[in-house]
Amino acid sequence: MKKAVAIAEGVHWVGAIDWDVRNFHGYHFSTHRGTTYNAYLVVGEKIALVDTVHAPFAKEMIERIESVVPLEKIDFVVSNHVEMDHSGAMPELMSRIPKAKVFCTQKGKEGLSRYYGGDWDFKVVKTGDVLHLGKKSLQFIEAPMLHWPDSMFTYHPEESLLLSNDAFGQHLATSERFAEESQELLHDVLDASAKYYANILWPFSPLVLRKIEEIVGMNLEIKTIAPAHGLIWGDPSKILEAYMRWAKGISKKKAVVVYDTMWGSTERMARAVTEGLIETGLSVVQLRASVTDRSDIIKETLEAKAILVGSPTINNDSLSTLAAFLEEFHDLKPKGKMGAVFGSFGWAGGAEKKLGEALKASSVEIAEPALTFCYRPDEEELEKCREFGRRVGAAVEA
Numbered sequence: 001m002k003k004a005v006a007i008a009e010g011v012h013w014v015g016a017i018d019w020d021v022r023n024f025h026g027y028h029f030s031t032h033r034g035t036t037y038n039a040y041l042v043v044g045e046k047i048a049l050v051d052t053v054h055a056p057f058a059k060e061m062i063e064r065i066e067s068v069v070p071l072e073k074i075d076f077v078v079s080n081h082v083e084m085d086h087s088g089a090m091p092e093l094m095s096r097i098p099k100a101k102v103f104c105t106q107k108g109k110e111g112l113s114r115y116y117g118g119d120w121d122f123k124v125v126k127t128g129d130v131l132h133l134g135k136k137s138l139q140f141i142e143a144p145m146l147h148w149p150d151s152m153f154t155y156h157p158e159e160s161l162l163l164s165n166d167a168f169g170q171h172l173a174t175s176e177r178f179a180e181e182s183q184e185l186l187h188d189v190l191d192a193s194a195k196y197y198a199n200i201l202w203p204f205s206p207l208v209l210r211k212i213e214e215i216v217g218m219n220l221e222i223k224t225i226a227p228a229h230g231l232i233w234g235d236p237s238k239i240l241e242a243y244m245r246w247a248k249g250i251s252k253k254k255a256v257v258v259y260d261t262m263w264g265s266t267e268r269m270a271r272a273v274t275e276g277l278i279e280t281g282l283s284v285v286q287l288r289a290s291v292t293d294r295s296d297i298i299k300e301t302l303e304a305k306a307i308l309v310g311s312p313t314i315n316n317d318s319l320s321t322l323a324a325f326l327e328e329f330h331d332l333k334p335k336g337k338m339g340a341v342f343g344s345f346g347w348a349g350g351a352e353k354k355l356g357e358a359l360k361a362s363s364v365e366i367a368e369p370a371l372t373f374c375y376r377p378d379e380e381e382l383e384k385c386r387e388f389g390r391r392v393g394a395a396v397e398a
């Protein structure tokens, strides 16, 4: 029998671990280490379930709930977010407890009705509304566009616990429930959180910043943040610091070289450019676009100051892997980056122009004119690639 895990006085994790999922959002986001769908049961005189799980895991969630209380004892279901990984189990759950009241935002009600057509007893809530469970309570904080219009957080003041849904979460399937259970785990959780932020929340950074400031202004004591994916933050200071850094677009002295190659010439250039960058003392990551998952590349760019892109020319354009990466990078609305372009060509160039335009369209400041060579770069030209890397590195250090 699947069992609940107590995470605070009267609060139980009743979610599910999806060890096998390897992609999310239509292959937009790779989940190499699976994920969890976190649902939380808050037990007072009245009982509330905050969020549910992806539909295939409904029975697992119900089993965990029933390890604490019979299902029919649930009075309230809080839906912090409509997306199906958190609401997919609602139809099965509500068919078993049809009288439970469903608390969500107005957009949440609209979304749940559209997806499931459930004739449920909706209670629309706004920021500051409180649901009393007897001596305990839940307080709602709307969080529109973090990351859907319906999103909200639920705060449980008696345990200083913020149930933040997608925000502060990570796609990571683990046997542990708290991020701080070991240093190694904490490192992995922060890394997975960066990937989550970069690929999902990055374009909403101004809203993330405003929401954190709003919560700080509400003077809520927050000892624990329990997101709807991955590990719970028993000490939220590290993830809050990271979110502030990411939302403000604060970069590290780091460069990412993203390239692809046809017959090895641009690869030779990329290696030399990377050597030059390393010589300047930057932290450098070199990634070949065709063999690296795009959501992993995006994660590496989150805190990098410099983004260097390289491609050979084909039909006066770059290889499609670079175009696809830069299109996604653009949509994430990065700020405060600098960049440069390099690549090889045969009889006509063109890739460097397209790549440069794409970087500029993403508000990337071009640090150096594009560097291109015909066919295979010789030793002298490779040294020019190193110098190119050194100059970009010096610009980052400046």
Ligand code: FEO
Residues within 6 Å of the ligand: 081, 083, 084, 085, 086, 147, 148, 166, 228, 229
């Ligand atoms: Fe984890 Fe927006 O769903």
